[in-house]
Amino acid sequence: MRIAVEDLEVSLSGRTVVSGVHLVAEEGEIAGLVGPNGSGKSTVLRTVYRYLRPHAGRVLVGGTDITSLTAAESARRVAALPQERGSDFELSVRAVVAMGRTPYKRAFAGEDRADAEIVAAALAGVGLAGAEKRRFSALSGGERQRVLLARALAQDPQVLVLDEPTNHLDVLHQVELLALLRAQRRTTLLSLHDLNAAASLCDRLHVLHEGALVASGPPREVLTPELLADVFGVRAAVVDHPLTGDPLIAFDHRTPGRRQPIDLISSPSAVSPLSSQKNVPPSP
Incomplete structure (x- = not known):
């Protein structure tokens, strides 16, 4: 099922935090949102799973405006893992996972065999059988x-x-999670701070900076040394990963990069001019 975010604008406490954002995740595609802290990644995601309502623009899931669906209809189409993690559930692990079956149940309906099998498979999939x-x-x-x-x-x-x-996960479980998402090939929109994980996992990246979209496209085209310097303020070289062939970002941890004014992209499928340069480290 395709996700399309069209001309999104979100304001919080009277301040515009996201403006004019267009982005897509095609059916079966894994699309990543990357950008510095405060760039608007979580805000965009919250509009997709209906935690926030946009002030302008819309979110289409399978061609339907997400705000036109009932809560149950939306939950059957979109499942979310937000940053705000529940920590005080006085429930068993199984009971928490079984809550995912709620959108499919009538009031007071009990769990059936299909529910039990789905819950067991979900737990096994994340290594918690x-x-x-x-x-x-x-x-x-x-x-x-x-x-x-x-x-x-x-x-x-x-x-x-x-x-x-991938927050809070050790290296092994990060790798297992990324492999699980890749194997499912379910339409996925996610934010990641780890740019190398994003480059390995995602079919498409959308780069946000100060609430605006500044680059969009395949990871190899988007994650250039110039963009990394201008958006993230770091010096880096982009090379081929010796094991997978994916883009691998080698950061210079000794020398800060540079930040320049960012040109916004002009269409949902365009790649910023920043991301079309040669993959050579910028000068300090």
Whole structure:
């Protein structure tokens, strides 16, 4: 199912935090939002899973304005893993994951065999088979993250919206999570701080800066040394990963980069002029 964000504008406490944002995730595509802290990534995602209502523009899921759907209809199409993690659920791991089946149940309806199989598969998918009886509130941050992802998977959505899904995860579980998302090929829109993870996982990247979209396209075209310097303020070289062939960003941790005024892209499919330069490190 295709996601399209059209001319999105969101204001919070009277201040515009996102303006004029166009972006897409095609059916079966993994699209990533990247950008510095405060660039508007979470705000955009919150409009897609209906936590925020845009002041202008719209979010289309499968061609339908998300705000026109009922809560249950929306939940059957879109499942979210927000940054705000529940930490005080006095429930078992299994009970938390089973909450993902709620959009499919009538009031007071019990769990059936299909629900049980879906919940078990979701737990196995995030590496928590056998942890069903543990208390959610007693888990580590990384374990809670995986339980909440399992809950989203148990929702059996057509679209996944994930806000920093690798937070709190150790290296092994980060790699396993990215492999799981890649294998599913479910339409996915997610934000990531780890640019190398984004370059490896995503089919398409959208770069946000100060609430505006400044570049959009395949990771290899978008993540150039010039853009990394101008948007993130770092010096870096972009090379081929020796194991996977994906773009690999080698950061200069000794010398800050530079930031220049950013040119906004002019159409949803365009790539900023910043991302069309040669892959050579900028001078300090």
